[in-house]
Amino acid sequence: xxxxxxxxxxxxxxxxxxxxxxxxxxxxxxxxxxxxxxxxxxxxxxxxxxxxxxxxxxxxxxxxxxxxxxxxxxxxxxxxxxxxxxxxxxxxxxxxxxxxxxxxxxxxxxxxxxxxxxxxxxxxxxxxxxxxxxxxxxxxxxxxxxxxxxxxxxxxxxxxxxxxxxxxxxxxxxxxxxxxxxxxxxxxxxxxxxxxxxxxxxxxxxx
Amino acid sequence: xxxxxxxxxxxxxxxxxxxxxxxxxxxxxxxxxxxxxxxxxxxxxxxxxxxxxxxxxxxxxxxxxxxxxxxxxxxxxxxxxxxxxxxxxxxxxxxxxxxxxxxxxxxxxxxxxxxxxxxxxxxxxxxxxxxxxxxxxxxxxxxxxxxxxxxxxxxxxxxxxxxxxxxxxxxxxxxxxxxxxxxxxxxxxxxxxxxxxxxxxxxxxxx
Numbered sequence: 001x002x003x004x005x006x007x008x009x010x011x012x013x014x015x016x017x018x019x020x021x022x023x024x025x026x027x028x029x030x031x032x033x034x035x036x037x038x039x040x041x042x043x044x045x046x047x048x049x050x051x052x053x054x055x056x057x058x059x060x061x062x063x064x065x066x067x068x069x070x071x072x073x074x075x076x077x078x079x080x081x082x083x084x085x086x087x088x089x090x091x092x093x094x095x096x097x098x099x100x101x102x103x104x105x106x107x108x109x110x111x112x113x114x115x116x117x118x119x120x121x122x123x124x125x126x127x128x129x130x131x132x133x134x135x136x137x138x139x140x141x142x143x144x145x146x147x148x149x150x151x152x153x154x155x156x157x158x159x160x161x162x163x164x165x166x167x168x169x170x171x172x173x174x175x176x177x178x179x180x181x182x183x184x185x186x187x188x189x190x191x192x193x194x195x196x197x198x199x200x201x202x203x204x205x206x207x
Numbered sequence: 208x209x210x211x212x213x214x215x216x217x218x219x220x221x222x223x224x225x226x227x228x229x230x231x232x233x234x235x236x237x238x239x240x241x242x243x244x245x246x247x248x249x250x251x252x253x254x255x256x257x258x259x260x261x262x263x264x265x266x267x268x269x270x271x272x273x274x275x276x277x278x279x280x281x282x283x284x285x286x287x288x289x290x291x292x293x294x295x296x297x298x299x300x301x302x303x304x305x306x307x308x309x310x311x312x313x314x315x316x317x318x319x320x321x322x323x324x325x326x327x328x329x330x331x332x333x334x335x336x337x338x339x340x341x342x343x344x345x346x347x348x349x350x351x352x353x354x355x356x357x358x359x360x361x362x363x364x365x366x367x368x369x370x371x372x373x374x375x376x377x378x379x380x381x382x383x384x385x386x387x388x389x390x391x392x393x394x395x396x397x398x399x400x401x402x403x404x405x406x407x408x409x410x411x412x413x414x
Contacts (some may be wrong), residue, residue, distance in 0.1 A: 134325070
């Protein structure tokens with residue numbers, strides 16, 4: 001027998017169950033809702049351990065969103081998952097340049113990834129941006145390079161690419177950088193986690 | 208030092224690493240590429256254990272896709288993640304009715320979820336469909352009800368909603384049904400897993 005329950009009640013009950021399973025484990029209150037939403041979207045409790053935060057990263061992300069910053073992602077999936085209605089009310093929008101034909105052309109001509117070209121496009125946006133990277137380690141590598149060269153100052157980096165090649169290392173480059181960051185250390189992450197982290201910050205503004 | 212490596216080489220190397228980590232563990236060759244792609248998209252090796260398959264489910268999914276079947280999803284994220292270029296070459300397309308205004312209206316009027324209304328819409332499509340469910344347990348429950356009533360005959364059910372309320376039970380309803388299924392038993396799953404499973408079948412046709 002499956003009980004009838006409303007969507008918002010399901011979410012509330014889900015967070016209660018996550019809290020119960022975490023048990024004695026205490027999360028930093030500043031980061032708690034981000035961690036729990038990453039678990040909520042994956043049912044993977046590893047995110048209680050692997051998510052690492054620079055000082056006041058979540059608060060900085062929330063302040064940037066309140067100020068109308070945009071979000072740049074490296075996948076259409078992350079773009080789909082981010083709550084664009086709330087973001088728009090705050091004055092922001094989501095950019096994903098990966099599928100634009102001239103990005104593919106430039107990447108091919110230069111022998112680099114589309115993610116690198118996409119981050120270079122994003123660096124030219126006239127607004128502060130949160131970079132939410134769920135797939136491409138090369139995106140994080142190029143972000144770090146542009147930061148080091150003084151060409152980019154992200155409001156926050158959500159560095160959660162998933163994978164087995166260059167992923168772990170690319171995240172460490174962000175952890176060692178001067179930018180505010182939320183990083184899923186290790187191999188895990190993904191577009192769903194990137195979107196969930198952005199939404200966790202958006203929901204703290206509007207709910 | 209991070210090595211330069213091409214996207215297709217990254218994917219090949221990633222699958223090699225996944226195979227290495229799986230070690231002595233032998234996967235059913237029919238299901239192997241689906242399981243490995245779910246791991247590839249999440250870096251979560253639990254999918255080697257929790258993915259369960261009805262007899263020849265993957266072969267049946269591949270045959271349906273070759274015959275030009277459509278895919279129905281319950282999230283825009285899964286729709287974004289499915290390789291629509293390959294699907295279109297085979298004669299298929301992806302449907303997600305969740306965001307259509309009249310679906311929301313009907314759901315509100317009837318006091319049910321949008322996912323239920325979306326599945327009812329999908330049941331009226333004039334083609335065989337693969338149902339790829341990454342989020343809503345109510346979608347799986349309604350699919351089972353319509354199957355039992357003789358109103359729906361899915362080509363394959365990819366039943367991988369993620370979550371903490373009604374999710375485990377809804378998946379068991381599909382495992383106990385007469386339909387071909389690929390199900391992530393337990394709480395885990397998600398739109399990324401739903402898309403990865405569809406893509407694993409699509410890539411076996413075209414690569």
